[in-house]
Amino acid sequence: MGGTPVFAHVDINNCYVSCERLFNPGLKDRVVVVLSNNDGCVIARSNEAKAIGIRMADAEFMVRRLLKEHDAVMFSSNYPLYADMSARLMNNLARYTYTLMVYSIDEAFLALDNIQHLNLNDHTAMISRNVMQHTGLPITIGVGPTMALAKLANKAAKKRKRPFLVLDTDQKISDTVSDFPIEDVWGIGLQYYHKLTEFGIKTARDFRDLQADFVRQHMTVQGWRLHQELWGKPCNVIKDVADRSKGIESSQSFNTYQTDIEAIEEAVAMHAATVALKLRQQNSMAMTLTIYLRTNKHNPKHDQHYPSITVKVPFAANSTHQLTRVAAQAIRAIWQPGFHYLKTGVRATGIVPEGEVQYNLFSNYEHSREQALAELMDELNGRYGRGTVRLAADSFERKWAMKQDFLSKQFTTNWKDIVVTK
CATH class of the missing domain: 3.30.70.270 (Reverse transcriptase/Diguanylate cyclase domain)
Known part of the structure; x- marks a missing residue:
């Protein structure tokens, strides 16, 4: 060649299962599965789980008995890990x-x-x-x-x-x-x-x-x-830069139906903060945000509502404070009382390199101050664990958070969960 x-x-190999086994060697050779958001279905399987017939996307309640018969270990998705x-x-x-x-x-x-x-x-x-x-x-x-x-x-x-x-x-x-x-x-x-x-x-x-x-x-x-x-004739090339055309999104289903705007607004604030962090990590800024809500289309007992809104950020930004403020205003514009919402998300588009943002002469947007604040939050969260410092809009209680009954520790991203040897 x-x-x-x-x-x-x-x-x-079996990515999520391998990550769990790395910090728990006792799981070797055992049937192990990792479940999706809200512990709904199987999204990762050990080879032993595949051997007993567990399929990708099998609903947890449908394979619960089979997993119990084989003394299987289940984990909720531990995305930070x-x-x-x-x-x-x-x-x-x-x-x-x-x-x-x-x-x-x-x-x-x-x-x-x-x-x-x-x-x-x-x-x-x-x-x-x-x-x-x-x-x-x-x-x-x-x-x-x-x-x-x-x-x-x-x-x-x-x-x-x-x-x-x-x-x-x-x-x-x-x-x-x-x-x-x-x-x-x-x-x-x-x-x-x-x-x-x-x-x-x-x-x-x-x-x-x-x-x-x-x-x-x-x-x-x-x-x-x-x-x-x-036939061995290259038509695709490796790209070593982020594809900014696709946008950046953060979304999640709630663990229970949400009807109060306050809880939904807290979730949106968390997603906006996640999107802002991802933008900063790739040295980009977003010009537009799309915020959406979803009811459960599979539940005929509830009325359905799938609102979304796309808003232009006043000035392209990757600041947690700026994007959270825009997202919070947007969610209040599309939320309606009486509906049982199951999911919300924030998507950033119109993504541009950080160094190519233009501000007009009459703007009072304090870009340097916003950037300094974001960098300080990133530094503290990097040192003491993600979520140590967050905006007040992103509640610490997170009563709306997804169901994670089988969540393992955040061994590499949270100080209290770091493995200690004697």
Whole structure:
């Protein structure tokens, strides 16, 4: 593969379960599941849980008996822990590449082609060993000449129960795609899967054998790019900058129906603060906020109401104080009495780099003061734990907070939960 692009795809094996096991070694070899918001359904499973038939998105109440029979351990989603461990993984991976793209909380793409005198198998094995040593997280790595083949190699390695798989020759690529299910190929969604099965396409090799013009006609340019990538021709590139076009969102379901504006306003304040923090972390600012409310569409006993409002921030901002004030005013504009609300959220769009914000001559907005205040809050929360300092609008009681009956400790983000050895 000399002179050609080389991509690596890395992800954490059973991410949320692995994070829980890291701080509780007694969970090894046991059936472990992690539940979604409000402990509703299964969103992560250990291999032992998969073996007894627990499926992704199974409702907790439907598998409760099965889990009890196998002495399973359940956890509520501990997002602060998972996010922190994810950050540690990404910081470690950045040591082995000149370009890293964080694709999700548990996976990333690395560019490896500009590293001199690189033996791909030795380098990949070294990354796998070092990540385990430095973070304690088990990972799988797939390597190939395109991002699609790297992702495919990762899944193939998992099926073969290997820590990594390097597709560095045409023969290895051909052998791997020959029996790889088409539904497991990156970029093949449900719609494409049904369309391809109509043409008798069952494997990645079947898909590769199609004519490129036929693929473009029936699957548009995205399908054509995937087709080319499976032949080892790169059509996607790793981006090492945040994609500001998609926006930043924070949302959450309540643990019970909420009818009082005060409780809903507190939740919105928390989401606005979360969005503001994420903006500051990527050195961006938002020009618009969308605030929304949702009732439970699955409950016919209650009247339905799905209001939302998009408001322009007076001046692009990433200040917790500024965004919270805008969000609080917006939620009061769309809330109506008599409805049983189950979810609320805040979404920031119109995102621009922090250094490109313009203020007009007649503005009395104290940008430097807002920034200094936000930086101070970030420093204190970073030192003493997230949520140590917050605005009064974001209540400490949070009676509306989601149900988390099986929540583990925040081992890496809260001083009182840090593991102590004797």
